[in-house]
Amino acid sequence: MRTTLVLAAVSAATCVSTACPALAAEAVPAADLIPAAAAAADPNDLADLSIEQLADIPVTSASKRAEPLSAAPASLFVITAEDIEQSGALSLPGALRLAPNLDVQQADASQFAISARGFNGLQAGNKLLALIDGRSIYTPLASSIFWNLHQPMLEDIQQIEVISGPGGTLYGPNAVNGVISITTRDAQDTIGTLARGTVGTNSYTLAARHGFAIGTAGAVRIYGNWMTRNGLATPATGFDVDDDYTGFQAGFRADFGGEKDHVTLQGDLLKTDIDTGSGDGAKAHNLLGRWEHTLGPSASVQVQGYYDRFERKFNLAEDMVQTFDGEAQVNLASGRHELVAGAGVRTTDDEFINNLNIFQLVPTSRRLWVYNAFLQDRIALSGTLAVTAGVKVERSTFSGWQFLPNLRFAWQPTPEHLLWAAVSRAVRTPSRIDRQLQALPLLAPAPSFDSEKLTAFEIGYRGEPAKDFSLSLTAFANRYDDIRTTEFTGDPFPIMLRNGYRGWTWGVEAWGSAQVTRWWRAGFGLATLKKDLEIKEGRVDLARRNALGNDPKWQIRAHSHFDLAPRLELTLNGRAVGRIDMDPEIGGYAEVDGRLAYQANEAIELFVAGRNMLHQTHVEHNDPGATQLARRSFYAGARLRI
């Protein structure tokens, strides 16, 4: 893994890539904003029901339109629990395919590269931050996210917010090109028992949870999620990877709350095995506590701390990262002002042992620190116009104090329409790989490797231009500087990582959703990307633009959800992805995922689903030694709720 980065960079790559184990693998795209209300009783009829009858009506989840339009002036797409269920996704990357502002590339049975606004790749994808219930899953070892280390039970997820563009002041470090914020349900909302099993051509899953109340103001749930996935086929010219994958994640969440306080305690335990060799796989666990306290009508505080540890083994390479994080946030409201201020400190302790080849981190083990503080004020200039100004300062072991301001305007002339514009600055701080990877005499450590910098300009519209039709449009121009290069520094060796690229990217993101008929909801999504990044004068990149990622110029999503009958629904998610220019080039592809579900009775739901139904195989990603062919697959399953 770590090694992969530079191995590829130096084109000395052999395999190793799978060392970045990762998991799961189904494909699930689509863009739906407003989950269809299922074929339904006329809501006007609700007026005649008693409260007991109201409390006994099976419901579909609230829609995207339930999202307050006044939410952050940013390119924000929300994936609801209902979207995930209807899509038939069985893993987080599968669910993330629903966001039209994300590019999800499957590398093998367990590894995914996910990015927003470009720079995608198993190694290059280092500009996207992801959080699960406020816990960062971005690793400072390699500046990437190992998606296969995170296998929550998807039924526990309340929603996934996907912001493309800098996350502004409110998220942690490295929210450069986007932020994915996954929140799970309050334990008080998962009382009861739920079980789900699927059997398919490519995978099996089994998951269950049980939630119960503790006293009158608290609840706990426990869950277990097991899955196994067949390895994928190898491209004709490629390198065979035994990527069969088996694993489980189990955990709990407890919530206790009164009128002024809310306390959450949660933790997860993960173990996975990959078929590459004996003992290959990953182990991870985490524990998080959060306390939210309301001080009064205009003030509240939130304090959170967590511990997180993972270790992975592939072949003769092993890595481990242990994280402690503490943060506090205060919200104040006064007159026209809504103020958010906070601070956090995070320390990581890592280790990388590589007996496979000469690439080493020096020192092998290291403790890193990141400190940040932020302040943001949203000022209502008038009833319809608001400005949000924020600044975050951040310091890490590998960088001095960084100043990260952002300024956002929101104009909401009517509740149905929001126009916004933003300018913001973000940085990706150096990782251990950037600074301390060494393979003498070939590669020398780079103690002067600096942060990669972004200034982002965005404008957007979000609203409901017509009844039952929601729309979001965003255009962005990103100016990057000091993006990573691999350069000669000696005569000619050793080589070293440096900050040699700069330039611009542009693009548009659009999505919308409409209730076309009572029984048909349709949605679309579009994202384009144009990259114009150049190497600085007199510099050479030996990694052949590897750090710039391999991105399609465009991708399109289409979504349809049909309520065929009161208990029968069909969901189709199609995606078309443009060609990726690289050597060798990856041709574009189009695929469709679908799910047909039948609610047999109040407790039992039966469903069949297909992934990548149009073709036997296709290629989504090109990583030396890692890429396998994404494959058509089908599964059948049942879900039981008691």
Next chain:
Amino acid sequence: MAGPRRLAAGTILALAAATLPGAARAQVSETEVKAAFLPRFARYVTWPTYQRPAAGQPFMVCVVGADPFGSALDRAAAGQSVDGHRVAVRRINGGETGGCHIAFVQGSKTQPTGQLLAALDARPVLTVTDARAGAQRGIIHFAVVSGRVRFFIDEKEAARKSLGINSRLLALAVGVRPR
């Protein structure tokens, strides 16, 4: 909300409705059901005399902060009458909450629900929150349990605000914090 707004009954639905009286088996959006609950709470809650609407005046359901209901709440309230009083809906964003009997409260990242609740703290107002929007709880806190809209009730907080809650409502709660 996701509401099936144009629910002219199709054939299948008409059939379903005809054969299944009351709660149709077909699904309704979560938001529509929550909207239907809100005005109805007025029947199962008692306010101190000084807070009750005067003759000819309506019970006031307020939406404080973000509005997830849209027209669904107006439609739900239109058909209701409680002890001879109409039920009216008001949306409040930063304004005065004086006339509210029931307040659905939903905050944002910059102004959390807890703060909006605290602003209503001293008043005999039935505060209602939604688990979907966050962890902060009013007297009634909506949650979806086993695919149905249910709620938690904080009877202690209700008593502190001089509100009485009818046992029929308490019986429907998935959890009650006693006085």
